[in-house]
Amino acid sequence: MADTRADGFVVFDHVQKSYDGETLVVKDLNLDIAKGEFLTMLGPSGSGKTTCLMMLAGFETATHGEIKLDGKPINTVPPHKRGIGMVFQNYALFPHMTVGENLGFPLEVRGMGKSDREAKIKRALDMVQMGAFINRRPAQLSGGQQQRIALARALVFDPQLVLMDEPLGALDKQLREHMQFEIKHLHDSLGITVVYVTHDQGEALTMSDRIAVFNDGRIQQLAPPSELYERPKNSFVAGFIGENNKLLGVVEDIADGRALVRLPTGELIDATPVNVARKGQKTLVSVRPERVEYKPELLPEGAHTLEAEVMEFIYMGDIFRTRVRVAGSDDFVMKSRNTLGQRVLQPGEKIRIGWAPEDARALDPL
C-alpha cells in the first residue's frame, strides 16, 4: 500500500522555491504521494513544510520544477480550480457566517442547489458530530469544535485531496489525541488522500502511512513510521524522531554489513553501517535507549560491551530511565521496562552495557 510508489496521485518533481531570490526555502523536492495515502510532513520550524503545502494548494508558485495532481501539471491552475480541501492552523472559519453558511460556501460557489446543499452540510456535520451547531457562529464555539467545523468544511465538497497545516496545534494534549484519532478515522472511511503538516513527532508517528522528515528545505527521509524510527537514514532523522544516544567515533573495520567503531576512549562498539563505507571514516553511532542492555545474557554472542557508571535512576512507572556515564560523556540514556524482577540500579554502580549490532546505526557525523 503506502510505501509502494503506486500511482503518484500527487507528484512533486524537482520543485524549488525561493521567496527572495537569494535563499532556497525548498531545495529540490521530489515526492510521490499515492491515492488514499496519509502523508505527513514533519520537521522543525522554518524547514519549508508550510511552503510545500502552499505550493500544492496554489498560494505560492514554485520557482522551479513541476507539481502534478492526478497526472496533470497544476503549476498554472489557480487555487480555486484545484479542488483541494484545506484545514488551516487557525481554522480560518469565516467569522461573519454561521457554521451552516461556512459549510455551504464551497457548495454555493460551485453552484449547487439549496436542497442538495443542505443535505451535504448535514452529512458533513454529522460526520464530525457537530449537527447541533449548525446555526452557531464560529466565535461561539470552543477550539475543538471550531477544529471539527474546519475539518467538515474542508471535506464537505468531497475533495480527493485534503491538506492540513498543523490543524491540531492550538488544542490541548487530550483533545489533540482525540482529534488525531478522529482525523485518522475519517481518512480511513472516506478514502481521501491527506497531506498533513506537523512538528509533533508523536502525532506524525501515530497517524501517518508515510512521513517525510523535512530539514533545511530538503526531505531527509521518507518512510513509514516504524522504519523512520528504527532505521533513521541520517543523524538528523535519528535525532529528530524519538530519543537517541549518540557516540562519535571512527570506523575501525567494515565487513558483511557490520561496522566496528572505535570511540575516542579506545573502546570498540558494534554498529550497522548506514552512511559510512570505508575504514577510517568519522561516524556518529546512534542507539535507541530502549535497545541498550546491561544483562550479559540478553546480549548477542560476541557483542562488544562498554563500561558504564550509573549516574541517575528515574522511576517512571511503566519504565525505568537510567542515565549512565559512557566513554567520557554522562548523557547516555537507557530505558528498561518495569518487568517482574527488574533490578533497581544504584547511582555509582558499575555495569557493562551493549546492544545488538543491528540496533546501532553508524550515521554521517553531524
Next chain:
Amino acid sequence: MADATADLAGASPAKLTTADGRPLKSALARAQAKARRRAFLLVLPLLLFIVLTFILPIGQMLHRSIFNDGFAANMPQLTQWFVDNPVGTEPDESAYAALAADLKSAAEAKTIGVVGTRVNYEMSGTRSLFTSTGRKAKNFEPPYMQAVLEADDKWADPQLWGTMRQVSDAYTANFFLAAVDLARDTEGKIVQAPEDRRVYVMLFERTFLIAGLITFLCLLLGFPIAHLLATLPLRYSNLLMILVLLPFWTSLLVRTTSWIVLLQGQGVVNNTLVATGILTDDTRIQMIYNQMGTIIAMTHILLPFMILPLYSVMRPIPPSYVRAARSLGASSWTAFRRIYLPQTLPGIGAGALLVFILGVGYYITPALVGGASGQLISNLIAFHMQDSLNWSLAAAIAAVLLAAVLVLYWLYDRLIGIDNLKLG
C-alpha cells in the same frame, strides 16, 4: 468564621455576612458606591470641560434658533397690545399709541436698530422704516395714529402689522421655517418663501450631495490604499502611512495654496494636459473656485479619516480567510466580495460616517477654494454669523444640520449597528 461555614452548610439559606456581622450585600454595595464615586471624581474635569465647551454652547445655539427677543424686549407696550388683542384686530389708536411710545423709548435707548433688524428678517425693507420713524418719535403728539402715518404711511401696511405680531413673540419657529425656505404670510400660514430667497434647501441638497460624493470618492481611493497598508511589509507600510497622514501634518494654508498652484486655469495640471495635447489652450478646465475645487480638496483632506478606520479593521484580518475561501473554490473576486469585504464593513461604516459628517460640516476648504458654486451650507451659516449677524437663522440652519446628522447616525445604528463601528 466557623459558624459562618455552619450557616452555609445548614439547610436554611442563611444570609451571607461580613466578618463583623454586617450583611454582605449592603457592605458590597457600599464598597462599590465608594469606588464609583472615586471613578466619577476622575472623569469630573472632563465632564465639566465638555459641559462648558460643548453642551452649553450647543444648548445655547439651539435655544437661540427658536428664541429672539429683539422685538419683544424693546417694544414692550406694542407687544402687550398684541397679547391683549386677538389676531385680525385692526390696529386702533391704542395700538398706535403703544407703537409711538415704544419707538420713542427704543430710539432713546438706541435699540431701534435691533427692532428694525428683527422685523427686517421676516419682511425685507422695513429696517429703515423703524430707524427713520424712530428719529421722529420724540415729537409725536396724540392722536398717534395720524402722527405715525404722517411720518411714514408704510405703517398702514397690514402685512407689516401681521409681521410685527409674529415677531412680538420671542419664541418662534420662523427661523427654522426660513432655514428650509418656508415663511409665514400675514395670517400666519406657512408658505414657500419668495422664489428669489429660496437658497437653503438647495444648499442643503448640494451639501449632502457633495458630502456623499466625497465619501464615495474617499472610499474608492481609500480602500485599496488601506488594503495595501494592511498587507505590505512593515517598512513599506510605514512609509505609505506617512504619505497618508501627510495632510494632517501640513498647514491648511500650505495645502490650499498648493491646490491653487496645481488646479488653477494656468496651473500645473492644466499646463500638463495642454502640453500633452489632451486639452487645447481654450479648453482649459477650471478646477478650482468651483464645485470641482471643493470636491478635490475635501477628498484629499478627508481621505485619512476613511483610510485609518479601514486600515485598523483590515490589519487584523489574517490572509488565511481569503486563502480558505480560494481553496474552497471561490474565485478571487468571490472571495473578496463574500469573505473580505463583509469583514471590512465596520471600517467602511466608520470611515463613511466620519467622512460624511465631517464633509457636511466642512467650512474652511469650500470657503477657500469653492468659489460661488462650491459653497456649502456651513459657509452660509458662517455668513449669517459674521456678515448678516442673523444668529438665530444661523443657529436654526446649524440645528437642521445637526438633526440631519443625528438622523443619519440613527439610521446607521439601525442598519449596521453602532457597536460595529471601528474607528481604530
